[in-house]
Ligand SMILES: NC(=O)C1=CN([C@@H]2O[C@H](COP(=O)(O)OP(=O)(O)OC[C@H]3O[C@@H](n4cnc5c(N)ncnc54)[C@H](O)[C@@H]3O)[C@@H](O)[C@H]2O)C=CC1
């Protein structure tokens with residue numbers, strides 16, 4: 001008999017067929033308490049789960065006594081209580097690498113869009129305000145040759161550094177828990193402490209995971225250390241930045257602008273003050289959202305679940321200690 005698994009995300013047909021050739025698949029819309037209540041037996045029997053953007057915590061695990069593997073269609077795994085999974089010997093799989101370049105492209109999009117005010121002035125054109133030669137009130141600021149600071153010099157941080165160094169001749173600063181030799185050798189990146197990075201960067205770019213350590217890493221005190229001409233870019237996770245403090249800093253002119261792909265609450269509430277600030281570019285968490293990359297992430301997640309439930313994991317495991 002094929003192991004029963006729960007799919008809580010829509011997959012392209014060919015990937016669903018692949019999943020079904022290995023498992024008995026039950027497709028559900030989410031992992032909410034209501035869905036669990038309505039499908040208690042399915043959860044009680046499930047040996048694997050595959051999807052994204054749902055909380056998998058201790059309370060959830062109580063409903064899945066037979067669970068052996070969880071496969072998330074994302075590289076970030078802050079939705080998962082990794083300790084609880086590991087305690088139960090449940091393998092957690094994720095999708096690094098396949099999305100790295102696309103997310104770095106998104107970050108560069110935010111750098112360019114905020115600095116050049118692309119969305120704001122395009123909107124002015126659409127509403128008929130372009131009636132003659134534009135004046136300084138429509139100007140942006142340069143990106144090339146400006147200093148780009150990276151918080152989170154991992155896979156995505158490195159791909160961003162590559163773009164900034166080769167594409168835009170930008171000096172790169174980074175703060176990390178240790179020196180990143182490849183970033184220093186290939187992109188001339190300079191290691192510095194957080195305060196120096198905040199004080200010297202024209203763009204402070206966050207590609208950090210959300211952890212206990214990174215929660216609200218950037219608050220009022222850190223924003224005050226940035227140049228008033230600097231721009232904050234966040235494509236890591238919303239709660240890495242204290243959003244209230246950020247709004248205040250943008251209103252007060254403590255910093256120049258912000259380009260955000262992630263927020264403390266997603267979807268971003270329509271009444272968020274961020275949406276009425278002209279110096280904010282807010283994207284709906286599209287970091288990896290291209291047809292190609294989302295397909296590759298889904299394919300990776302399917303392969304990850306197959307590997308995990310057949311005891312053949314070679315890569316992409318968040319808690320490899322359970323494999324021993
Ligand atoms: N906006 C979006 O759609 C996407 C967002 N992401 C976010 O980007 C994050 C990073 O992804 P990758 O680069 O693939 O991960 P990674 O694990 O390669 O890089 C993360 C880096 O952050 C560093 N780090 C962690 N905690 C730190 C701390 N307290 N201080 C300094 N450095 C710290 C790690 O050492 C590592 O180098 C993901 O965890 C996810 O939250 C990822 C993909 C898409």
Ligand SMILES: O=C(O)C(=O)CO
Pocket residue numbers: 073074075076077099287288289
């Ligand atoms: O992979 C992730 O962590 C995302 O945020 C979406 O691609």
